[in-house]
Amino acid sequence: QVQLVESGGGLVQAGDSLRLSCAASGRTFSTYTMGWFRQAPGKEREFVAAISRNGANTYYADSVKGRFTISRDNAKNTVYLQMNGLKPEDTANYYCAAKTNPWNSNYVPNTYDNWGQGTQVTVSS
Numbered sequence: 001q002v003q004l005v006e007s008g009g010g011l012v013q014a015g016d017s018l019r020l021s022c023a024a025s026g027r028t029f030s031t032y033t034m035g036w037f038r039q040a041p042g043k044e045r046e047f048v049a050a051i052s053r054n055g056a057n058t059y060y061a062d063s064v065k066g067r068f069t070i071s072r073d074n075a076k077n078t079v080y081l082q083m084n085g086l087k088p089e090d091t092a093n094y095y096c097a098a099k100t101n102p103w104n105s106n107y108v109p110n111t112y113d114n115w116g117q118g119t120q121v122t123v124s125s
Contacts, residue, residue, distance in 0.1 A: 015085060024079070033052055
């Protein structure tokens with residue numbers, strides 16, 4: 001098990017940038033594939049991005065490709081989500097997640113074993 005704590009959310013205007021962080025507990029962070037998901041009120045949880053254990057591979061939802069960048073620092077047990085060119089439709093609660101499963105089906109929430117509590121991102125028009 002790994003415990004995850006997100007930070008960095010806030011209220012911004014359209015076009016602004018934010019960087020979310022997710023700090024993980026434990027010594028085995030580098031063994032986890034990490035993902036970011038988001039959920040807006042009344043909507044299902046939606047995949048945003050994933051990164052492999054060593055950071056060599058990344059995968060993005062089409063809706064954020066070219067605007068968001070996922071990265072990780074295994075020495076700091078932290079995964080990041082750099083969000084540029086934010087749009088009102090990016091407004092949601094953002095969650096980080098960790099899984100020990102292989103690098104596939106990264107967009108499926110049920111493949112992840114551990115979840116953080118979320119951080120709210122609100123983008124005004």
